[in-house]
Amino acid sequence: MMTSQTESHGSSIQHQTSSDQPSPTPPRGMRDWFRAAGLAVTLAVVAAGLGVGAVKLGTVYLGKQPDGSFIVSSGQRIEPGTIAFSGRPIDLAISPAGDVVAVLHKREVFLINATTREVIADSNRPLNASAAFRGIAWSPDGSLLVASTDQGFLKLFRRDRDTKTLKEDGVIRLVADGEKNPVPGGMAFTKDGQTLFVAAVNRNAVVELDVAQRVVAREHPVQNLPFEVRLSEDEQTLVVSNWGGRFAREGERVQLSDQIPILIDERGAAASGTISLVDRSGGPTxxxxxxxxxxxxxxxxxxxxxxCALSDTVVEVDLTKGEVVRRLPITYANLKVAGSMPNALAIRGDTLYICNGGDNAVAELDLTTSAIRGFRPVGYFPTAIELTADGRFAYVLNTKGNGSVARTLMGQAGNAHDFQGTVSVLDLSEDLATETKKVVAHNRWKTPLSVPPLKVYQGAIEHVIYIIKENRTYDEVFGDLPQGNGDPKLCSLGETVMPNHRKLAREFTLFDNGYVSGTNSADGHQWSTQGLANDYLERFYVGYSRSYSDDGADPMVFSGAGAIWDAALRKNKTLRVYGEFCDDEKNRVVPEPKDWFEVWEDRQQQTGKFRFEAVTNIPSLQPHIHPNYMYWPLWQSDQHRADLFIEDYQRLSAENRVPNLMILSLPCDHAEGTNPRYPTPRAMMADNDLALGRIVEAVSKSPQWAKTCILVIEDDAQSGPDHVDGHRTVFMAISPYVKRQFVDSSFYTTVSMLRTIELMLGLDPMNRFDALADPLNLCFTDTPNLTPYQAVPANIPLDERNPSGADMTEADRYWLEKTLSLDWSKMDRADPYWLNRINWYSIHKGKIPYPDRPGDAPSQFDDPEEEAEIIRPNQVGISDDD
Incomplete structure (x- = not known):
């Protein structure tokens, strides 16, 4: 195995060719999963406490497969990348000489030898920031490499003529100190290398730079959110793509995207896309x-x-006439549902090469006939493509690469942030028909889809309650259940903290092979409600320099195909939403509380001191939200949320008006570290557990229970370790039609759950992800059991306080200081690397070390300077032997 390491502010990024990667450790548990042979078997398992059930043993787990391919969190299969490395990259550029490929990684750039296809040792150079959403370019002579950063400056690297390696060569700032981050993106050099043009998203302009003087020469105004800039062949015209489209006219509906008003439709999604043609001689744009x-x-x-990623098209524009001459759909055969997400292009002769982020493929389009010739498989969500000078090879960068497998491939417990980015090297001379067959199979485009012949899909279910929680893995909650495929060492919550989750799993069905498709709340809530994360989200994941829209506050994150509530409303289904996609910055508690405990006391005493106001930015959703049920901030306990839901539900039940679709946020299992203004992490998770139990109990004792299915999932599972994959999570179906005392080990993802909702309620699929997903199947029976659920009380006080004052140990003080050092201003601003370890310490009282891999570095959202010192628990008085 070839490896190359670099120290960048203490971080270490390992690069390895995927062909030399070790196979993952088979999942532990009481069953023989027959993974090596890839066998599909059905076995009757006597599960202690769960009774007897016929369980189809999992033929598929997330991660590396026996044939070397990978199953990723969208449920798709991908070819492994030719070149794999830890972390998440975003862009690449081939040097003019063609000898190296530069990769823009999250916190650095590095070089790949174009001949050996290995990462060049000691080529890694720090950005001193996170990468921007796009933007890396060589000067025409190959001496200078420029990269965009999420802090608004360009980082320059000079390529040494003798060693051919990179040396840091300063920065260029696009705005004066103190001005708002311009968010630089795509860039283009003039042929003489004297001028560089940079698309500046937050300035609605292209910035023109004098490269020799390293100063801004001028700005060229364009329209909303310029993504990329290219020069016409005569270099007289700048061609600029405006991600956010045209400016809104008076009276049109708009929503802010990081303070820039974007024209939107009734679903809240961006409703326009434009390009600008800028005349460099001064003529009108x-x-x-x-x-x-x-x-x-x-x-x-x-x-x-x-x-045009959200329309699944490539638009051809006549630059002379300034008009569209062709719209080229980028799809396979008659598969018309949205989701290809074409987002990167390369051209040679009459062939256009198109990175389809949603298809994990490169499409080849014949420009003479407008026909798609075929597809070539690449890695998970490709975002950049460049061709070699001879046109034989294409280098394709895959931002999610092989999935979140950086630890599990080494036999370690996984986290959803354990990205392994890849670069695919495509030999364009290989038979395209053969390559197309692979893409078709990996995406299941020809797999016959059938609705399981079950009563739940034939009208027996009229009410679906969809509960979206925050951030826990399967192993955290269920890892010590002997009936499931768990790791007891990772079961940090278990019976003490999560008794209702576990009772529900014992009384109904335990799902031990269910995964979230998202990675954190920004993309997780989109996956949970829209069945995909769009191109904007996948690109801005690296830096989040504009917005973190877990709550629908940025119109750029929406799918043009709509969300599950849009699908329901189109079919005239009734709808009620509790917290989901309510804006956490507009949600208010009046008056503002001093801490969680003050609000809790108000609920306990029923004094009515505080008023809760929930707000959504989505026009079509506004009539359907509960006005007092907040998603965030966490001043509102999940007990209060359960109070509001149960009161609302019982009223609607008595009136026989229970909606067809009810969507609830239950977010308190996120926790807030050891912040003294909040309860302990385990108390907040116990609050979440009891709220779920109370909700299920109330519904199960209603007349509508006989026609109801409750589905429960986390939006993401980023906060805990899991021995199979960091996406494996709490995944539940609760209904009279759910088998009792059963284990379902079928492979399911978030989109499987969405497909289940659609089939139960007769809704049309939103996009190709949910359209092609398998719904839940083995867990259902046609013989209903109407026995209601009885919630169990919490085992710990829900208002348990974090240590403070004289009661604190040295370790307590350390983790409190670390908690207070994090950014709690908005959802997930607190670096998950540290939050996970804070919660683990608090729950285990320092007696069990966090399951780290030696050499781990905190590098999710923290500042680069923070990475210089990685403090382990035993450095604050906690021995690894405790």
Whole structure:
């Protein structure tokens, strides 16, 4: 195995060729999973405490498969990347000489030898920031490499003529100190290398730079959120894609995207996409309507081709006339549902090469016939493509690579942030028909889809209650249940903290092979409600320099195909939403509390001191939200949320008006570290557990129970370790039609749950992810059991306080200081690396060390300077032997 390491502010990024990766350790548990042979078997398992059930043993787990491919969190299969490395990359650029490929990684750039396809030792150079959403370019002579950062400056690297390695060469700032981050993105050099143009998203402009003087020469205004800039072949025109489209006219509906007003439709999604043609000689700039989310641009002659990710099209524009001449759909055969997400382009001759982020493939389009010739498989969500000079090879960067497998491939417990990015090297001479068959199979485009012949899918279910929680893994909650595939050492919550979760799993069905598709709340809530994370989200994951829209506050994160509530409303289904996609910055508690305990006391005493106000930015959702049920902040306990839901539900039940679809946020299992203004992490998770139990009990004792299914999932599982994969999570179905005392080990993801909702309520799929997903199956029976559920009380006080004052140990003080050092201003601003360890310490009272891999570095959202010192528990008085 070839490895290359670099120290960047204390971080260490390991690069390895995927062909040499070790196979993952088979999942532990009481069953023989027959993974090596890849066998599909059915075995009757006598599960202690769960009775007897026929369990289809999992033929698929998330991660590396016996044939070397990977199953990723979307449920798709991918080919392994040719070049794999830890972390999440975003862009690449081939040097003019063609000898190296530069990769823009989260916190650095590094070089790949184009001949050996290995990462060049000691080529890693720090960005001193996170990477921007896009932007890396070589000067025409290959001497200078420029990279965009999420802090608003460009980082420069000079390539040494003798050693051919990179040396840091300063920065260029696009705005004066103190001005708002311009969010630089795509860039283009003039042929003489003297001028560099940079798309500045937050300035709605292209910044022109004098490279020799390293200063801003001028700005060229364009329209909303410029993504990329290209030069026409005569270099007289700048061609700029405007991700957010045209400016809104008076009276049109808008929503802010990081303070920039974006034209939206009734679902809250961006409703326009444009390109701007800037005349460098000073003539008027022309703006041309294209399709939604225009991103990458390829120029050939007098034509520009623009990838429009949210419309699944490439739009061809005549640069002379300034008009659209063709719209080229990027889809396979008759598969018309949305989700290809074309977002990066390369062109050679009459062939356009298109990175389809949603298909994990590169499409080849014949420009003479407008036909898609075929597809070539790459890694998880490709975001950049460049061709070699001879046109034989394509280098494709996959931002999610092989999935979150960086630890599990080494036999370690996984976390959803354990990305292994990849670069695929495509030999374009290989038979395209054969390659297309792989892509078709990996995406299941020809797999016959059938609705399981079950009563739940034939009208027996009229009410679905969809509960979305926050951040826990399967092993954290169920890891010590002998009936499931768990690791007891990772079961930090278990019976003491989560008795209702475990009772529900024992009385109904335990799912031990269910996964979230998202990674954190920003993409997790989109997956949970829309069945995908769009191109904007996947690109901004690296830096989040504009917004973190877990709550629908940024119109750029929405799918043009709509969310599950849109699907329900289109079919005239009734709807009620509790907290989900309510804006955490507009939600209010009046008056503002001093701490959680003050609000808790108000609930206990029923004094009515505080008023809760929930607000959504989504026009179509506004009539359907509960006005007092907040998603965030966590001043509102999950007991209060359960109070509001149960009161509402019982009223609607008595009136026989229970909605067809009810969506609830139950977020308190997120926890707030050892912050003294909140309860202990385990108390907040116990609060979440009891709220779930109370809700299920109330519904199960209603007349509507006979026609109800409750589905429970986390939006993401980023906060805990899991021995199978960091996406494995709490995954539940609760209904009279759910088998009792059963274990279902079928492979399911978030989109499987969404497909289940759609089939139960007769809704149309939203996009290709849920359209092609398998719904829940083995867990259901046609013989209902109407026995209601009885919630069990919490085992610990829900208002348990974190240590303070004289009661604190040295370790307590350390973790309190670490808690208070984190950014709690908004959801997930607190670096999950540290929050996970804070929660673990608090729950285990310092007696069990966090399951780290030696050499781990905190590098999710923390500042680079923070990475210089990695403090382990035994450095604050806690021995690894305790």
């Amino acid at each position: 022309r703006h041309i309507e294209v399709d939604l989310h225009p991103s990458s641009i390829a120029v050939k002659g007098d034509r520009a081709f623009v990838a």
